[in-house]
Amino acid sequence: MKLFKVIYILAALVIAANASSKVEIDACGASFPKAVYADWIEAYEAETGVHISYEPTGSGDGIVSAVKRASDFSGTDKPLLPWRLERYELTMFPAIVGSIVLAYNIPGIGDNELKLSEEAIAAIFSGRAEFWDDPRIIKHNNGLKLPHEPIKVAVRSDGSGTTYNFTYYLRKIDYAHFKKATKLFDWQADTIGAKGSSGMSKTIEETPYTIGYVDFSSKKKHHLCSAVVENREGKWVLPTLQSAMIGAKYANLDKEKDFFGVIAYQEGKSSYPIIATSFILLPKERKAKNREIIKFFEWAFSNGEYIANKHGFAMLPEETMEDIRDYWSEKVL
Structure with missing residues (x-):
């Protein structure tokens, strides 16, 4: 089932593959995951030639940039409620978990x-x-x-x-x-x-x-x-x-609620209590650019675990990543 979803997403993404010989993506926001994003971006550019610029300006600025359409995607460690996403015509998905x-x-x-x-x-x-x-x-x-x-x-x-x-x-x-x-x-x-x-x-x-x-x-x-x-x-x-x-395993990030949720203070005898998810905000109307951004995060989900772990960050549980791929197909692509 996972393989089918990945193939479907990649097939949808290929529509934009030849739109430009040089893809440029500008992003900003949360500084919490900056080390992971920086290494993901470097590795992805080396493999694909796609240039992504991510400025760790903070979650507050990331949200403002998303609302004002000042960046192609924005990072935030504070999730937005579904009604706010609807109001500002944004979509949101989680990307990484850290302490x-x-x-x-x-x-x-x-x-x-x-x-x-x-x-x-x-x-x-x-x-x-x-x-x-x-x-x-x-x-x-x-x-x-x-x-x-x-x-x-x-x-x-x-x-x-x-x-x-x-x-x-x-x-x-x-x-x-x-x-x-x-x-x-x-x-x-x-x-x-x-x-x-x-x-x-x-x-x-x-x-x-x-x-x-x-x-x-x-x-x-x-x-x-x-x-x-x-x-x-x-x-x-x-x-x-x-x-x-271990803490992330207990988190409840619901696709039907645009993954809104704060995962700190989870159950589990070995759970570290102060953990956070970092989220990505995308404008709904920029379909072509969003396809390029999703290609990057699909690559990260499939290839970026070693980099994330090196910095002490955890990938999302597999079932959550499957829900994210469904969400991309339904709301983003």
Whole structure:
């Protein structure tokens, strides 16, 4: 069945194959998956000659660009509700799954040495835990010498899908202090604003006693330390590729609802709780260009797993990718 769908999609896509000897695709949006997209694009261009430019301007800008038709496709980590897609004549599908890690810079504390419970995480990001030796943090870190230093919380200053997914998670663990998931949050903690995933990573890297939220690939690139966190089942888990894949397995992304859904805080004893899906937005009316874009994502779904895994991202479950191919046939091509 899968082979038939792939053949059908490729047959539909071949209509535009000879429309131009040089295909150019301009895109922008979510910075969360930028490392994966950059390597996918490089490999795809080497194989096909198609040039794709993807600027990681943030999910907020990605959504605006999609609405204004300022790009051929847009990336966003904040999904749009079906009625909004209808209003702006857009289609949307998920592309990749990744972890959001709690990265810290505490002199003397190494990678994966710090444990953060749900109680501690909520206290830090709500501003109720002001020092690193707060009892809520010390409780699960008896072997660490946590200093009596103010906690500096790094947050995104731009409209960020990563912030949206992280505040969604915070809302799940502490609704009293985080009543809304949003791309720009009114933080009550002592915060340092940073633009983009790279800006966040550099801020944490350069500022002692800081903690913030970044994608797993940024943690790896900047050699940041990240916390072991308590998951929904009360188990301690690391942000690994395997734990992200386990969490993604429980996600419910419904084709009939344009795949709208936030997958953080999933069940599973080994699930990492702060995971996110990155989505692609396409304008309905640009059929010819959309065919070229779908060719790229079909290639990525079929050939891009090694690249995604290298950056700590997980591919979507096979059944979800099958639903996406159906969605392309029904709504995009």
